[in-house]
Structure formats: structure tokens, C-alpha cells
Amino acid sequence: MHTVYLDNNATTRVDPLVFEEMRPFFCDRYGNPSSMHSFGGEVGKDLKTARERVAALIGCDPSEVIMTSCGTESDNTALRSALESQPEKRHLITTKVEHPAVLNLAKHLVKKGYHLTLLGVDQDGALDMDELRDAIRDDTALISVMWANNETGTIFPVEEIAELAKSRGVLFHTDAVQTVGKLPMNIAKTSVDFLALSGHKLHAPKGIGALYVRKGTPFRPFIIGGHQERSRRAGTEPVPSIVGLGKACEIALENIHHENTTVRALRDRLEKGILSSISDSRLNGHPTDRLPNTVNISFKFVEGEAILLLMNELGMCASSGSACTSGSLEPSHVLRAMGVPFTFAHGSIRFSLSRFNTREEIDFVIEKLPPIIARLRSISPYMEG
Amino acid sequence: MWDYTDKVKDHFMNPRNVGKIDDADAVGEVGSLACGDALKLYLKLDKDGLIEKATFQTFGCGSAIASSSALTEMVKGKTLDEALKITNKDIADFLGGLPKEKMHCSVMGREALEAAINSYRGIKSDIHELEGELVCECFGVTDTQIRRAIHENNIGTVEDVTNFTKAGGGCGRCLERIDEILKEELGAKQAKAPAAPSKVLTNLQRISLIKKVIDEELRPALQADGGDLELLDVEGKKVLVSLRGACTNCPSAQITLKDVVQGKLRELVDPEIEVVEEVKCTLSI
Ligand code: FES
Numbered sequence: 001m002h003t004v005y006l007d008n009n010a011t012t013r014v015d016p017l018v019f020e021e022m023r024p025f026f027c028d029r030y031g032n033p034s035s036m037h038s039f040g041g042e043v044g045k046d047l048k049t050a051r052e053r054v055a056a057l058i059g060c061d062p063s064e065v066i067m068t069s070c071g072t073e074s075d076n077t078a079l080r081s082a083l084e085s086q087p088e089k090r091h092l093i094t095t096k097v098e099h100p101a102v103l104n105l106a107k108h109l110v111k112k113g114y115h116l117t118l119l120g121v122d123q124d125g126a127l128d129m130d131e132l133r134d135a136i137r138d139d140t141a142l143i144s145v146m147w148a149n150n151e152t153g154t155i156f157p158v159e160e161i162a163e164l165a166k167s168r169g170v171l172f173h174t175d176a177v178q179t180v181g182k183l184p185m186n187i188a189k190t191s192v193d194f195l196a197l198s199g200h201k202l203h204a205p206k207g208i209g210a211l212y213v214r215k216g217t218p219f220r221p222f223i224i225g226g227h228q229e230r231s232r233r234a235g236t237e238p239v240p241s242i243v244g245l246g247k248a249c250e251i252a253l254e255n256i257h258h259e260n261t262t263v264r265a266l267r268d269r270l271e272k273g274i275l276s277s278i279s280d281s282r283l284n285g286h287p288t289d290r291l292p293n294t295v296n297i298s299f300k301f302v303e304g305e306a307i308l309l310l311m312n313e314l315g316m317c318a319s320s321g322s323a324c325t326s327g328s329l330e331p332s333h334v335l336r337a338m339g340v341p342f343t344f345a346h347g348s349i350r351f352s353l354s355r356f357n358t359r360e361e362i363d364f365v366i367e368k369l370p371p372i373i374a375r376l377r378s379i380s381p382y383m384e385g
Numbered sequence: 386m387w388d389y390t391d392k393v394k395d396h397f398m399n400p401r402n403v404g405k406i407d408d409a410d411a412v413g414e415v416g417s418l419a420c421g422d423a424l425k426l427y428l429k430l431d432k433d434g435l436i437e438k439a440t441f442q443t444f445g446c447g448s449a450i451a452s453s454s455a456l457t458e459m460v461k462g463k464t465l466d467e468a469l470k471i472t473n474k475d476i477a478d479f480l481g482g483l484p485k486e487k488m489h490c491s492v493m494g495r496e497a498l499e500a501a502i503n504s505y506r507g508i509k510s511d512i513h514e515l516e517g518e519l520v521c522e523c524f525g526v527t528d529t530q531i532r533r534a535i536h537e538n539n540i541g542t543v544e545d546v547t548n549f550t551k552a553g554g555g556c557g558r559c560l561e562r563i564d565e566i567l568k569e570e571l572g573a574k575q576a577k578a579p580a581a582p583s584k585v586l587t588n589l590q591r592i593s594l595i596k597k598v599i600d601e602e603l604r605p606a607l608q609a610d611g612g613d614l615e616l617l618d619v620e621g622k623k624v625l626v627s628l629r630g631a632c633t634n635c636p637s638a639q640i641t642l643k644d645v646v647q648g649k650l651r652e653l654v655d656p657e658i659e660v661v662e663e664v665k666c667t668l669s670i
Contacts, residue, residue, distance in 0.1 A: 303421060305446035309397060342419040379403050379450060381425040381442035382418065
């Protein structure tokens, strides 16, 4: 059975070209870049190339890129650094729809005595800028707003928020894990202070991420030890992964147009195909300001996990924002924050594409999904009359 | 992805007895759209009072559908009293087990069955269900339901309370209260419970231990609900009892007997104990 993989916001396949680039660094060029001998030292040059490639994708100087182990570490580093470097400021602003890497850390910080403002979103998942403006206080240390939401793909106006933060003397962090490689960006032209990205969301391996820290931004390392990453992140560099991330960023930059044309067109085809053939289905997320690869659709009166299980039988992989898949029992915090009614929220499916998806795969889903929904609705007690 | 047994998958992929019975004798409905799962159970009795047909309609995840399907298979051919003996654990066992995070699906099955039979017998089950303090607002779960789940399933952690009742699975505001209830219940168990015997008991020791558990642990709980229990005799590992007071009329009496009384005696005295109701008391209060 051919697997139709439409869960790329969860993780992506490693691009074979990325894998090839990494291969020599396991058994041949395995030196430690911190070593005094040239066998290790040589590897340092490959790290430099990788860093340049990451910087090129987001549009910053390579010296502003800190390699980390994942997006979560990048987010944690940004938040903790901002608070530690401004001990007199005790207030933090973020949104209700952040990834747990930010949201749960923020809630944890409240237990440590920090103050937190959580901004709500409207039914499209968009922020109210006035509410944000009003939330800023004299002791606000940091505003953290994701660039785009992982579940719905809704894009936030981060450049505008960064400007606002700067004008009020507040640091700004954006979790751009879902955005990097999907939208063109030139971070140097913005007022963003911190930006988190993750390798496995853009066809690099899992276990590698990066944090952009604007030059001049006060910084406190999260992991303390050796002098790696100019003493901003200790720990021997995972060279193969960093090289892989660099290659993935290079390829992403070459493909950014493709992402916004071909991938977007496939996504639109899927979206239209589903919405037009299945009654009582609706789009979650902003109709236009949305990542080109993401569509989140709710089906009334059926539950997400049951849909996923039947899709799985036919080799289709997607994700559900509903209760039962995550281990928690409520519909996703994102859909709840958007006010998606319960009738729809429990039956939501996120389809997230990549450049490896084909039109045949999309057509397969469009054909196979309606009977799945119909079958579950025929069991549902809510569908009668 | 959950790790489902082949039987769960089979009952999800090929659910038995789907649909409704237009002239059903009993209908039980539990859950809601807000909760993320709901089950409507229909029962049709034959002239001898045996369940001739059972069907269901379910909104929910894979294991909710599988549990419903299993339940309809399990009750067929039983009397209502026999059907009431089915516990959520029986449903899970029938399916070869459920992931612990999904145990609440089996509880929903049991509750629907109870609701159906109660409605048939003219007993308002939601009043019974809503008794007590509302602990979890997200899922409308009361402390009575939580305490019952703790005892019936030998729950020892807050996490398992959520797995079995869903309480605490939403915003999490009620987790502290659940923890308190759990401590109260576990504390009550420990404080009152005579230590479980570590060595083989003589007949005499067994009888006096059974008596002690019934007097100190079980009767006070039953009396609090207006019922009572009398120990009539002990024959080896068979314990003959009689229900009194409100228990005699309670449709859940058999569940009480097997799950609560027998469960407790098995836990504290001997795992092989069989509790049998000897004389049905005709008096009721
Ligand atoms: S009140 Fe119990 S989880 Fe929200």
C-alpha cells in the first residue's frame, strides 16, 4: 500500500539530498570540531557552511544563528534568556494558541512567580493588535508570538508585532518552526529579536534546531558547559545533523517559490475537493493568511480519531486536533481558543503537505474521504432527523 | 497512534449491531457532543424478558465504537439483571483490553447500559449520576462518579481517574480536587482496611476477617446510601450474604455485590472469594 503522507507539520521525511550530505560525517569525517588536530578542525568549515545556509534562508548574519537540539530548546532558550537578562522585568506576553514549547513553559514560569498575559484569538485564529498593545506593561520582558500556527496554518503579523514591541522597549520572540522554509523571510529587515526554527519540519533530521538572536540582544545561555557556539550553547556539536540542517535550508530556499505555487495549488485542490464533496464540513483557520501547505477541516458529528483510523487503513496519514489522539481529552486548545463549536471541534483533521506530495495522492484523498465520513456519520447518534 | 488489540480493531472496522430499534423497550443515552463521545443504546426484550436485540449509535473514537459494539454482543440473550452485572472491565476484557487512556470508553458503555435499564424500570438515572459535588466542569463529572470509579477499578493515581472518568482531561482546573478525593478514598481504604493477610488463613481466621471487613468497611458505606448487608454464612471461599434496605431495590445491587463487596473481600481477604446473595429480603424501607 502506498502511503499518502499529509502530516508534514508533525514531521517531514529527510530529503535524500540532505541525507547524502550528512553521510560522510558519521564514519569518515567524524572529528570533533573543537579538537586541535586538523582531522577535527576541518569539520569546523562544514559547520560554518551550514550556519551560512541557515542564515541565508531566514535572511540574517551567520553569527546570529545558534545551533540547538530542536525547536523546543530554541523556544525555551529565548524565553529564559529574555527573563534572565532583565531580572527587574517580571511580565511575559504570549498567545493561547502557541505550541506547548512556549505555552507550557510560560505557564511553568507563572509558578516561579512571573506574570503572564495570554492573548486570545478570533474565529479565524487572528490576534487583536489593540489587545496586545494594551497588554504591554512597564515590566514586560518579552512578547512571544508564533509566526504561523501549527494546527491551522494561520499566519500572525510578526513584523508588525516586532515593531510594536521595539517601540515599547520590549524584546520579541517568534516561534517560526512551521514557517521557516514555507514563507520567504528577511529577518534582518524586521525587529525580531529571537526566532526559533526546527530541522525536522523542513526535511532535515529530528534532533536539530536553531535559534536566531539579533546582534546586540542581551543573551543568557540555557545550556552551560563548554565554549561551543561562542559559549552561547554548550555541548559537542552534532555535526551530521547541523550539516543536514544546512543542506535542508539551502534546498528550502531554492524551493520557496515552489512551496508557494505548486504546493499551495495542491493544498487548495485538496481543500476545495473536500469542502465541496462533504456536507457539514468547514475550514478552521484564516481563509487567506495561511501557510501554503496547511489546511484544517472539521467534520460535524464525527470524531477525529475514528476518521484517522479509517484513513490509516487506506494508507493516508494526517493529524487530528481532537481529544482522543493526543492523550488529553479536550479538543485542541487552538480550536477552542478560536471558538470552534464542539460539534465541529472534535472532528477536525489537519492535512499538511510537502513538496514530495503529488496530485495523484491528493486526488486519492479527495476520493476516499467522503465514504469514510459517511460511514462514521451513519453510526453517529446525532445524524438522524 | 493507540495500540489497539485485533478485537478492538475488528469491532471498530466491522461494528456489530449498528443503528436504532424503533420499538425499543429500553433506550439509554450517555455522553454529549461537548464531551467528545456519546452512546445511545437500544434494547429489545423477548416475551421471557431476555434481551433479544441490542443496537447502538456512537459518536466517538475507535475504542468508543468498539466498546459499544462489544457491549451489544455481550448483553444479547441475558436478562436485565444479568446484563447489569456487566462491568466496564468486562467490556474491556471482552475486547482483549483497551489502552488505559481509553478505559472511559468502556465506562461509557456500562453507563449507557445502566441508563437503558434504569429508564425501562422507571428509575431516573441522571439524578443518581448527578448526585454529589460537581468536580470536573469540562466533562460534568461528580465526586460520586469519581469515588465509584476509584473503588470499582482499584484506581491509585489521578491520571487513572482521568483515564476512567475523563475528569481532569480538559482544562485541568479540577486536578487538585481529584487528588484530594483520591487521597480521601485511598486513606479511607488504608485506615479502615485490616492488613491483607500474608499467610494462608485457617477457616476461623478467614471467617473473622470477612466479618471484620464487612462490618468495618462495607456496611458503613452501604448504610450511608440507605442500604445494608448481612453476612449469613461462609462455606470455604463462598460468602453468603443478604442485601437489606435500599440495596434490595437498587438496580445496581448486583454490581454492588460483585464489584464492591466481592472485590473488597478478594482484595483484603482472599482473591478466590465468591460472594453469593443467599436470601433476597422482601422488605424495603
Ligand atoms: S474542570 Fe476538569 S478538566 Fe476542566
